[in-house]
Amino acid sequence: MPGLxxxxxxxxxxxxxxxxxxxxxxxxxGDGGWINVPVPANPPKQWAYIRPASTAALExxxxxxxxxxxxxxxxxxxxxxxxxxxxxxxEDYPYPDRTFNVLGLVNPDERDADMTLVCAExxx
Numbered sequence: 001m002p003g004l005x006x007x008x009x010x011x012x013x014x015x016x017x018x019x020x021x022x023x024x025x026x027x028x029x030g031d032g033g034w035i036n037v038p039v040p041a042n043p044p045k046q047w048a049y050i051r052p053a054s055t056a057a058l059e060x061x062x063x064x065x066x067x068x069x070x071x072x073x074x075x076x077x078x079x080x081x082x083x084x085x086x087x088x089x090x091e092d093y094p095y096p097d098r099t100f101n102v103l104g105l106v107n108p109d110e111r112d113a114d115m116t117l118v119c120a121e122x123x124x
Contacts, residue, residue: 013075014047019089020079041081048076050090053118070103074117078107088119099124 021038029035053070074088082105090098100119107115 014049016048016050017045017091018048018050018074018076019045019091020082021087021089022081023085038087041079041086043079046076046079048074048088048090050074069120070118071121072100072119074100074119075114076117078112078115080112082115082117087122088117098122 020041020043022041024037024039026034026036051073053073082102084102084104086102088100088102090100092098099122100117101122102117102119104118105115106118
């Protein structure tokens, strides 16, 4: 069907392009510590729908519990490499990029068509 992106949603519902990043190797930071340098997933970019996380939406997704750190819900086509160790970088041009850590994920009906990610925005 024309106008679809992935198998489950219309392209007009996914206005933001996100870079999917996986945890990489630890490298020295120059001060005696270590930092983790993320690596791009395959495929590295997806179109996503990002919305603020309401209490009601979080309760529906997380089975009656609320993740107090969650700030946003991200819906995108299914990506097999996304886990709770994944981070998303939202290309928000002309504004600075925004980074989200994935706290949880939902694969509706286990169809591998769409996924909803419960995320926390990293404020810098």
